[in-house]
Amino acid sequence: MSKLYDYILDDNGLMIKLRMDNEFDESEYEKIKNALLEIIPEWKRTGKVDVEDFSGFLDLIQFLAGGSRFWSEEVALRVEDAELELMDIIHDNFKL
Numbered sequence: 387m388s389k390l391y392d393y394i395l396d397d398n399g400l401m402i403k404l405r406m407d408n409e410f411d412e413s414e415y416e417k418i419k420n421a422l423l424e425i426i427p428e429w430k431r432t433g434k435v436d437v438e439d440f441s442g443f444l445d446l447i448q449f450l451a452g453g454s455r456f457w458s459e460e461v462a463l464r465v466e467d468a469e470l471e472l473m474d475i476i477h478d479n480f481k482l
Contacts, residue, residue: 390421394442401449408456410464418446422472426479447472 393399393414400414422443429435450469453462 388425388436388439390418390425391438391442393417393421394446401446404465408454408458408461410461415468419472419475422475430479
């Protein structure tokens with residue numbers, strides 16, 4: 387498994403903290419973002435995206451875009467910003 391996949395689905399990671407504690411963990415988000423930025427050159431070089439990476443990233447984007455009525459306004463806004471930032475990274479790197 388890749389770091390990206392592991393960081394997204396980690397038992398103490400961003401998604402779990404959002405689900406269980408309604409908390410946006412900046413350090414966990416930075417790990418995910420940095421892992422994404424590290425793996426993109428390989429995806430571009432090989433022309434392939436690992437199935438686990440794709441599945442984990444898709445789960446994360448769906449989760450972030452879905453929101454939650456339990457989050458504070460501050461957390462909800464940060465989640466929205468994070469989702470948009472991750473999508474911008476993909477779009478900018480793949481000229482989408």
